[in-house]
Amino acid sequence: MSTPTVLNLDSGCPALWYSRCPVPTTSGIAQHYRWLHRAFAERGVELQSLRASADARVREAHYNHAHPDMFREGGNVPPIWARSSGQDTLVVGITWVDERQVLLVRDDSPLREPSDLQGRRLGLPKHHTRNVDIARTAHLRGLLTALELAEVPREAVAFVDIEGGEFDLRETGQAGAGGDRADLLAALLEGRVDAIYAKGASSVALQAKHGLRALLDINAHPDPLVRVNAGTPRPITVNRDLVQRAPELVSQYLAVLLTTADWAREHRDAAVLALAEETASSPESILQGYGESFHLHLRPALSDTYRQGLALQKDFLLREGFLPGDFDVASWIDPAPLAAAEALAGELGWLFRDAR
Incomplete structure (x- = not known):
């Protein structure tokens, strides 16, 4: 594997990386319609998909979070395991789309x-x-x-x-x-x-x-915490040093996700089409597998229930012997980038002018 280049904000076209699981994620919709790419292109930053790399060890960062300057949204097991294994990451948002x-x-x-x-x-x-x-x-x-x-x-x-x-x-x-x-x-x-x-x-x-x-x-089951598993809740994670070096880019990424989630609330059918392709399934399977109102639950947040669900999942993985060590979930979460993203979200309406 070629050595990954750490983001250089002074270079002509620095690159950021992203990954997401093949499940309903706001990142999946935003990348499907290229809104993430357009938003970062405006800042002169190239956005690249880990999953599209020809190098298997680059793709593997979806599981171990070892690639620099990457965002990940998806199932909670790899990021919990990566943090337990020593990867210095932060949770900057959480989504919770219940699944069958x-x-x-x-x-x-x-x-x-x-x-x-x-x-x-x-x-x-x-x-x-x-x-x-x-x-x-x-x-x-x-x-x-x-x-x-x-x-x-x-x-x-x-x-x-x-x-x-x-x-x-x-x-x-x-x-x-x-x-x-x-x-x-x-x-x-x-x-x-x-x-x-x-x-x-x-x-x-x-x-x-x-x-x-x-x-x-x-x-x-009516209790969301009973429904906790690998797919719920889904953390959005990023390398800590990226938050420290380029907090505005982390907030920009989250701002696109916030505005995408708001768009999806009003455009369920278009969101379904994007996620059917993301999951290699049919629109009918999306609605049956994730519910008729899944599009109302895509917005990243850091609610008490979301945090509690993440902590319960970490405890389960530790108890069952899947983690090399323990860590504090509360200190893993940084709310500052999401708070800054809320202020930026209102400026991104131009991304959706051509949206269905």
Whole structure:
């Protein structure tokens, strides 16, 4: 890998990097319509996607946050793990778009109620990765939450490891983009496990394509903190030194996200189209997987509930042995860039003049 160049504000065209998960993110919509790129071009700054790099180790920064001068919005497991591993990052905003979280069984399964999970085999992915096993954390938490809601003791079920390889997140449409659930699905269809966890738009597609049945919908629970998992809440993270060296650029990035979220509230259909491409799914799956009103919840914030959800997720990952060490979530969050972004947001209306 070529050595990354740290942002030089005095150079002719300094570069910033961004990444986002293939889920509903404000960054995903803003980059889809090129609003982020246009806003930074006005400042003479080039914005580049980590996921579009030809270098696998550059793309890997989506998971380990090792690339300089990068923004990331998406699932909370990699940034929590990266911070625990020593990466000096800050949370400058949080979004929370609830996603469908279900336990899926075959249609011919004898399981009819969540309590029927007693004595059953639950599929749990296990990836060989240099970084944190994101899928394993998400599936374990989903399965444990389901067991708790069903009042089935953890020790009353058998977790069956389903082996998988390294993660490599690329831009939608590139070879190797997205995750691979084939092994986990095969284990369910072949009867090697009795139930698996699935979430978001992909859970809708899996259920429809393979005639599966949802035994339990975790997302139906009214308490948002019960629904916490790898995808909720989603922190927006950035390297601390970038906040120190170029706070105005960090606030500019956040200001574009704020105005994009406000735009999406009034333009749900256009937001759906952008996110369908972001997630390599259909508009129908977006609405089924994330709810009819997902577009009302894209705005970055730092509310008490968002902060609490992030802290609970860190505690879970630490308790289950996924983190190398502990850290204080409260001191990881810096509200100053988002506060400055609120003041800038009103100046960015020109970005949306040609928007649908």
